[in-house]
Amino acid sequence: MSKELWKGNEAIAEAAVRAGLQAYFGYPITPQTELLEYLSRRMPDLGRVFVQAESEVAAINMVYGAACTGVRVMTSSSSPGMSLMQEGLSYIAGSEVPCVLVDMMRGGPGLGNIAPGQADYFQLVKGGGHGDYHSIVLAPASVQEAVTLTYTAFDLAEKHRAIVIIAADGNIGQMMEPVIMPPMREIVTGDGGWQLTGARGREHRVIASIGLEPEQLEAINFRLQARYAAIQASEVRYAELDTDDADILIVAFGSAARIAHSAIREARARGIRVGLLRPITLWPFPSARIAELTKRISRVLVVEMNAGQMVEDVRLAVGSQASVDFFGRLGGFVPMPDEILGQIAAIAARSPAAAPAGAGDLTGFQKPIRSWQA
Amino acid sequence: MLEEIVIAGFGGQGVLFTGQLLAYAGMTEGRNVTWIPSYGPEMRGGTAHCTVIISDEEIGSPLVKRPSAAIVLNPPSMAKYAALVRPGGTLVVDSALITERSGRSDIHEIDLPAKDIAADLGLARAANVVALGALIAATGVVQLETIVKILTSRFAARPEVLLANKRALRMGAEYVIKIVA
Numbered sequence: 001m002s003k004e005l006w007k008g009n010e011a012i013a014e015a016a017v018r019a020g021l022q023a024y025f026g027y028p029i030t031p032q033t034e035l036l037e038y039l040s041r042r043m044p045d046l047g048r049v050f051v052q053a054e055s056e057v058a059a060i061n062m063v064y065g066a067a068c069t070g071v072r073v074m075t076s077s078s079s080p081g082m083s084l085m086q087e088g089l090s091y092i093a094g095s096e097v098p099c100v101l102v103d104m105m106r107g108g109p110g111l112g113n114i115a116p117g118q119a120d121y122f123q124l125v126k127g128g129g130h131g132d133y134h135s136i137v138l139a140p141a142s143v144q145e146a147v148t149l150t151y152t153a154f155d156l157a158e159k160h161r162a163i164v165i166i167a168a169d170g171n172i173g174q175m176m177e178p179v180i181m182p183p184m185r186e187i188v189t190g191d192g193g194w195q196l197t198g199a200r201g202r203e204h205r206v207i208a209s210i211g212l213e214p215e216q217l218e219a220i221n222f223r224l225q226a227r228y229a230a231i232q233a234s235e236v237r238y239a240e241l242d243t244d245d246a247d248i249l250i251v252a253f254g255s256a257a258r259i260a261h262s263a264i265r266e267a268r269a270r271g272i273r274v275g276l277l278r279p280i281t282l283w284p285f286p287s288a289r290i291a292e293l294t295k296r297i298s299r300v301l302v303v304e305m306n307a308g309q310m311v312e313d314v315r316l317a318v319g320s321q322a323s324v325d326f327f328g329r330l331g332g333f334v335p336m337p338d339e340i341l342g343q344i345a346a347i348a349a350r351s352p353a354a355a356p357a358g359a360g361d362l363t364g365f366q367k368p369i370r371s372w373q374a
Numbered sequence: 375m376l377e378e379i380v381i382a383g384f385g386g387q388g389v390l391f392t393g394q395l396l397a398y399a400g401m402t403e404g405r406n407v408t409w410i411p412s413y414g415p416e417m418r419g420g421t422a423h424c425t426v427i428i429s430d431e432e433i434g435s436p437l438v439k440r441p442s443a444a445i446v447l448n449p450p451s452m453a454k455y456a457a458l459v460r461p462g463g464t465l466v467v468d469s470a471l472i473t474e475r476s477g478r479s480d481i482h483e484i485d486l487p488a489k490d491i492a493a494d495l496g497l498a499r500a501a502n503v504v505a506l507g508a509l510i511a512a513t514g515v516v517q518l519e520t521i522v523k524i525l526t527s528r529f530a531a532r533p534e535v536l537l538a539n540k541r542a543l544r545m546g547a548e549y550v551i552k553i554v555a
Contacts, residue, residue, distance in 0.1 A: 005398055005409070031413060114413065175436050176394065176409040178401045262434030336439045 003178040008143045009034035011179050012076075012102055012166065015150040017042055020187045022071040023049035025062035030114040031170035032078045032104035056081040060088030067097035068207045070195030072154050072187070076102035078170075079120050080111060082128075089163060090129025094209025096194075096224070098157035100150070101135075102166040104173040107332025115332025116170035116255060121309035124167050125283045132221055134228050135163035136235060137282040139253040143177035149280070151182045160231050161194075167282060169305065171255040171334065237280035238289055242268070246275030248347055249293055249322075251314050252303040253279050255334065260303050263340035272348045282310065287317035294322040299347050303340055304328045375405070375430045377515045378438040380455055381502075382423035383447030383468075388502035392445070393424035395506065398524050399516040400428035408436040421450050428515055443513055445505045447471065447488070464512045466505050484508050486549045495545070497538035507546025518547055 006014070013035045016024075024043055026036045036052065043050035049066075053059035059075050066073040077085065082103045092099060105120045107113040124137050136156055140146035146168055153164040191197060196205055211217030241261060243249065248267075252260045257278040267274045277293060279286050294300060300322050302311040311326045318324055327343045329335045379396065383389045390411050397409040411424045425441070427433050443464040444455040449472050456476035459465045463481050470487035488504040510518055522540055529536035 003401060005394070005401055005407070170413070171410065171436060174411055174413050176397060178407060258433075259435040259437075261432070265434065334437055336437070337435050338439065 003180055005176050006143055006147075006179040006181075007034060007174065007176045008146055008168065008171075009104065009173040010038045011143050011147050011181075012150045012168075012173075013038040013042065014181060015147040016074050016100070016154075017046070017048075018182055018184045019151045019154045020072045020185045021048065021074055021154070022187060023051075023066045023073045024075065025051045025053050025059040025066070025073070026075045026077065027053050027056050027059050027081060029056075029078045029081045031106060031116070031173045032076050032081075032102065034173070035076045035102060035104070056084035057088065060085040060092075063099050063101075064088055064092050064095070064097070067092060067099040068095070068196045070189075070192065070197065072100075072158075074100040074102070076104065078104045078106045078114075079108050079117065080106075082120060082123065086123070086129040088129075089135070090127075090131050090133065091209045092163055093129070093133035093135070093224070094131060094220070095207050096161045096227075097207060098154075098161050098163070100153045100157055100164050100166070102150070102168070105167065105169040107330075113332045114170065116172075116334055117305050117330075117332050118169055118254060118256060119306035119309065119330075120167065121282065121304070121306060124165050125285075125310075125313075133224060134231070134283055135165045136160070136231060136284070137165045137167050138237075139167045139280060139282050140172055141239075141254050141257050141278060143172065143175060144179050145280075146172055147179055147181065156235065160227055160235075162227065162231065167254070169255050170332075232284040235281060236284045236286050236288070238286040239276075239278045239280060241276040241278070242273075243275035243277060243293055243297075246273050246297055247351070248272065248274045248299045248301060248344060249297045250274060250276045250301050250303060250340075250344075251279070251290065251310070252276065253282060253310065256303045256305050259335055259337055260340055262337035263344060266337060266341050267344045267348075270345075272344060274344055279310070285313045285317070287313065290314060290317035291319070291321070294318045298322045299351055300324045301340075301343055301347055302326045303335065303343075305334060306330065375428070377426075377428045377443060377513060378441045379426045379428070379509070379515070380423055380438075380441040380444040380458075381426070381447075382421065382444065382451035382455055383502070385420045385422040387422075387447050388499065389422050389445075389447060390424050392502040392506050393426045395503075395521060395524060396426045396428070396516065399520040400426070402520050402524065403516055405430060406433050408433050410436045421448070423451065443509060443515070445502075445509055447502065447505065449474065452476075464509065466509045466512070468501060468505060470501075482512060484512055484550055484553070486546065488546065491545050491549070492542050495538050495541050497535070497542065500539055500542035503539050503542040504546035504549075507543040507548075508550045509546075510543075511547035511550035518543060 138149040157164040400407040445466040461480040468488040469485040470489035488501040492500040
C-alpha cells in the first residue's frame with residue numbers, strides 16, 4: 001500500500017466506497033461538492049446506487065428509506081444543507097436505522113459563506129432535530145483521519161443502529177494530503193432481524209418513528225437511551241499531544257486543533273509548556289479524560305472556529321477544577337497559529353506557574369472574545 | 375526542513391496544478407505535505423492561489439500568514455505576497471507579466487520572464503513550470519528529477535507536451551543558476 005495525494009472530499013468518498021457503501025443520495029453544495037461529484041462516477045462504475053436528489057430534504061429521506069433495508073448508505077452536505085436534513089435525521093434516529101452523513105462545515109448562520117467553519121457543533125452534537133436523540137459525531141483533523149473515520153463509520157452505525165456524522169470543515173474537504181487507502185471490502189448482506197428485505201416466508205416487519213401511546217413511546221425512548229449509554233461507555237475517542245508536563249491545556253477539534261498544534265510548537269520553543277487534547281468523537285465527548293487532566297492542569301484554553309460551542313462541554317467536564325478561556329474566529333475565518341500563540345502567552349502571563357520569564361512579551365494579540373474564570 | 379510556499383496568479387495559469395506538482399514531489403521524497411487551494415467563488419481570469427507545505431515534521435496549520443517562498447504570476451498576487459514573504463525567503467516573479475518589484479533587500483527576489491521563456495518553447499501555458507523550475511533551483515525544496523518523473527507519468531500519452539514541460543522546468547532552473555553564477 002503506497003501513499004497517494006488525495007483531496008479530502010474525494011478521499012472520504014473513496015473510503016466510503018471501500019467500506020462497502022451501497023447507496024448514496026445527495027445534493028451539491030460548496031465546499032462538499034467534489035464528494036458527490038466523485039461518487040457520481042465511481043458508484044455507477046461499480047453497479048451501485050447514486051442519486052442526485054432534488055434537494056437535501058429529499059436526499060435525507062432517500063437515505064432513510066435505503067437505511068430501512070439495511071444497506072450501507074450515506075449522504076453528504078455542508079451547513080445549510082444539514083439544517084434542511086434535521087427533520088429526516090430525527091425520524092431516522094427514532095426508527096433506529098443506521099446511516100452515515102458527512103458535514104463539510106462552512107461559515108454561518110444563514111446562507112453564510114463557503115469558507116471553513118465549526119459552528120454546526122451544537123446542531124450535530126446536541127441532536128439538531130426534535131426529540132431525545134444523539135448522533136455519533138466524528139471530527140477528523142487530517143485527510144488520512146477522515147479516511148480512517150469514514151471507513152469505520154459504517155461499522156459503528158450498524159453496531160449501534162445509530163446515525164454517524166463525519167463533522168469536518170471546508171479545510172479538510174478542500175485540502176490535499178498523503179493518504180494510505182484501506183482495502184476494498186466485500187459487501188456483506190445479512191439479516192439482523194429488523195431490515196425490510198421483503199416479507200416472503202416470514203412475518204412482516206414495521207419500521208417507524210411513531211409511538212402513539214406514551215407507554216409505547218417511553219419504552220422506545222428508554223431503548224434509545226440505553227443505546228446512547230452503551231455508545232458513551234465504549235466509543236469515546238481523542239488524541240493527546242504533550243499533555244504529560246503541560247501547564248496549559250488546549251482543547252480543540254478538527255482544523256482548529258491542527259492550528260493549535262502549530263501554536264503549541266511555537267509556545268514550547270519559548271518555554272511555555274502547553275499540551276493539546278483533541279476530541280475525535282464530539283459525541284460521545286471525552287469528558288472523563290478532560291476531568292482527569294484538569295485535576296493537575298489548572299488552565300484550559302478552548303479554540304474553535306465558532307463563537308464558543310464545544311467550550312460548554314469542556315466547562316461541564318472541568319467544573320471548578322481549572323479556569324477555562326475561549327478563543328474563536330467567526331464567519332469562516334480560520335485562526336492563524338500566532339493568534340493562538342498570543343492567547344497562550346496571555347494565559348501564561350496571568351499564571352506565574354505557567355509563565356517563564358518573558359512569556360508576557362507575546363501579549364498584545366487579539367483579546368479572547370469570551371473568557372470564563374473558574 | 376520546512377518550506378511554506380504560496381503560488382498565486384490568475385485562474386487558468388496553472389497555479390493549483392503547479393502546487394500539486396510540488397506537493398506530489400515532496401510526498402515522493404518521503405516528506406509530509408499539504409496542499410490547500412483558495413476556493414472562493416472563483417472563475418477563469420479571476421485570482422487563484424494555493425499553499426503548499428513540505429516538512430520533515432507533522433504539519434499543523436495548512437495555512438500560513440507569512441510564507442517562506444512565493445511564486446507570483448500576476449500583478450494582484452505581487453501586490454499581496456511581495457510584502458508577506460518571510461525575511462530570508464524567496465519570491466519568484468514572472469517579469470513578463472509584472473512590472474513592479476518588491477523593493478525588499480531582505481528576501482531573494484527572482485525576476486524572470488517566465489511567460490516569454492515558455493512562449494519561446496512553443497508552450498506559452500508552461501510559464502508556471504518555468505517559474506517552478508526557478509523556485510526549485512533557488513530553494514532546493516525538492517529535486518528537479520522528482521518533478522520530471524511526475525511529469526513523465528502525467529504526460530505519458532502526450533510526448534510533445536512532456537518535452538516542452540521538461541524544457542520549461544530546466545529553463546527556469548538554469549535562469550536562476552545563471553544569476554547565481
